[in-house]
Amino acid sequence: MKLRVHIMLKPGVLDPQGEAVRHALGTLGFDGVNGVRQGKVIELDLAETDEAKAVEAASAMAEKLLVNMVIESYRVEVA
Incomplete structure (x- = not known):
């Protein structure tokens, strides 16, 4: 099952x-752009076929390795 982990800096964290x-x-020449926040997307291809278990596994991966939970937030989506 393919999943995407979308990672962004938390609001209030400086994004140079x-x-x-x-x-x-x-x-x-692109006037009127008041702000830009840059993030990253990590695609996972898991052997798990149960959607709930796959999302749970991706969330565990995000919290243990992929995301700096102090300054970043994330969301998991099934691709």
Whole structure:
């Protein structure tokens, strides 16, 4: 079963990469971009066929390794 883990910085955490992208967009003529937050997506292909168990496993992986729970949040979706 394929799943995606979407990871973003928590609100209030400084995002220098997002700010650099926002600034670059402005220099390219894309006015009106007030903010950019950059995140990452990790795709998992699990042998598990039960959706609930697969999501539970992906969440455990996220919390133990993939996500810095202090500054990042995540959500899991079935792909």
